[in-house]
Amino acid sequence: MKVPFSPPRIDERTLEAVAGVLRSGWITTGPQVRHFEERLTEYTGCRATVCLNSASAGLELALRWFGLGPGDEVIVPAYTYAASANVVIHCGATPVFVDSGPDFNLDPEAVLRAITPRTKVVMPVDIGGWPCDYEALREVLNRPGVRDAFVPATEAQRGLGRILLLADAAHSFGAVYKGKRIGTQADLSVFSFHAVKNLTTAEGGAVCFHLPPPFDAQAEAARLRTKSLHGQSRDAFSKMNSPGWRYDILEPGYKCNMTDIQAAMGLVELERYDEQLEKRRRIMHRYDEAFAGDPRFTTPCWKDGDSHSSYHLYMLRLNNTSESQRDAVIASVFAREVAVNVHFVPLPMMTYYRNAGYDIKDYPGAYQSYACEISLPVYYDLSPEMQELVIASLMGALNEHGLQG
Numbered sequence: 001m002k003v004p005f006s007p008p009r010i011d012e013r014t015l016e017a018v019a020g021v022l023r024s025g026w027i028t029t030g031p032q033v034r035h036f037e038e039r040l041t042e043y044t045g046c047r048a049t050v051c052l053n054s055a056s057a058g059l060e061l062a063l064r065w066f067g068l069g070p071g072d073e074v075i076v077p078a079y080t081y082a083a084s085a086n087v088v089i090h091c092g093a094t095p096v097f098v099d100s101g102p103d104f105n106l107d108p109e110a111v112l113r114a115i116t117p118r119t120k121v122v123m124p125v126d127i128g129g130w131p132c133d134y135e136a137l138r139e140v141l142n143r144p145g146v147r148d149a150f151v152p153a154t155e156a157q158r159g160l161g162r163i164l165l166l167a168d169a170a171h172s173f174g175a176v177y178k179g180k181r182i183g184t185q186a187d188l189s190v191f192s193f194h195a196v197k198n199l200t201t202a203e204g205g206a207v208c209f210h211l212p213p214p215f216d217a218q219a220e221a222a223r224l225r226t227k228s229l230h231g232q233s234r235d236a237f238s239k240m241n242s243p244g245w246r247y248d249i250l251e252p253g254y255k256c257n258m259t260d261i262q263a264a265m266g267l268v269e270l271e272r273y274d275e276q277l278e279k280r281r282r283i284m285h286r287y288d289e290a291f292a293g294d295p296r297f298t299t300p301c302w303k304d305g306d307s308h309s310s311y312h313l314y315m316l317r318l319n320n321t322s323e324s325q326r327d328a329v330i331a332s333v334f335a336r337e338v339a340v341n342v343h344f345v346p347l348p349m350m351t352y353y354r355n356a357g358y359d360i361k362d363y364p365g366a367y368q369s370y371a372c373e374i375s376l377p378v379y380y381d382l383s384p385e386m387q388e389l390v391i392a393s394l395m396g397a398l399n400e401h402g403l404q405g
């Protein structure tokens with residue numbers, strides 16, 4: 001493959017950082033993880049951060065922290081990766097899908113229509129790194145009619161007194177909504193550091209807390225951290241470094257902590273992250289130059305006023321093109337040794353969710369976005385020559401299928 005889709009940025013600095021941890025004698029959760037959490041809190045501007053082994057774990061722990069269970073509903077976009085909805089099922093609750101707008105993100109009006117007295121959580125997803133309309137979402141959740149209809153059942157739910165805004169920010173680390181970074185827009189925001197994400201720790205994720213009073217973000221973060229380690233009152237590092245071997249089990253917790261090896265990678269990535277964002281921004285700008293004036297394409301939203309994307313995915317749409325034509329174009333691009341991708345097959349089209357009774361006909365916005373979408377490569381090591389090859393390959397593939405300009 002001349003142009004892979006999304007290789008990680010691994011260089012000597014990453015290798016040295018990982019080797020340093022391996023040589024240190026402490027390889028699981030310890031000082032590197034704590035340091036990474038502090039740096040993430042500073043970078044995003046949130047109040048506290050907990051690092052975990054994935055965003056999926058972060059989303060599930062966040063739902064469990066809020067006390068989600070059978071009978072509860074969580075509003076999730078139909079147009080997202082399975083993790084967003086699967087974690088709701090794990091908790092025994094019901095995902096209620098809503099349709100998306102022309103920017104791929106969930107539509108706040110559709111959220112309002114989907115709220116019932118059973119709704120406990122709204123989970124917006126910043127698709128491709130482009131922030132959802134958080135102002136509109138917060139306004140919906142704070143409407144007197146919506147707030148008053150909320151029926152709290154746990155301590156956390158009583159403390160908040162309304163539906164939780166839990167951002168699936170798996171794609172949007174570093175994105176800015178109306179002048180403020182993602183991590184400060186929702187009550188809790190969950191980032192992914194999976195291998196294909198902008199900032200990677202191979203596998204990994206983080207939950208950023210930005211809860212309103214009366215919550216003490218540090219105390220709630222500590223509670224979530226305990227949940228991530230079998231409910232142990234002290235982790236292995238603190239047991240080793242302070243007298244006394246005793247510990248207690250406070251609850252039947254889970255096992256999804258981040259290791260110091262992962263955090264060491266993350267710290268290197270974070271230090272140079274703004275440079276990476278700038279490179280990604282320039283790549284998107286070049287794609288816009290190539291495609292924006294051409295009636296065959298709809299280019300994605302990645303900047304508007306004082307909001308910008310994390311430039312994670314360049315989600316191009318082919319106008320007046322069917323799903324099968326789009327697939328044929330992708331096959332021709334691959335034949336030119338350029339990897340592209342599709343984000344996402346809407347969840348109501350997936351076997352499990354289809355069998356559970358969801359029907360894609362109820363989500364026309366999600367289907368339209370999916371059927372003609374092609375994600376183009378965006379990453380730090382994508383050279384200008386590689387990018388020109390991507391553009392030429394796509395144009396060539398369109399010509400091959402009779403879709404000339």
Ligand SMILES: Cc1ncc(COP(=O)(O)O)c(C=O)c1O
Nearest residue numbers: 054055056081083170192194205
């Ligand atoms: C929208 C979305 N949410 C959640 C996740 C889960 O992230 P992780 O792989 O870190 O669990 C992904 C992963 O790609 C994603 O795309």
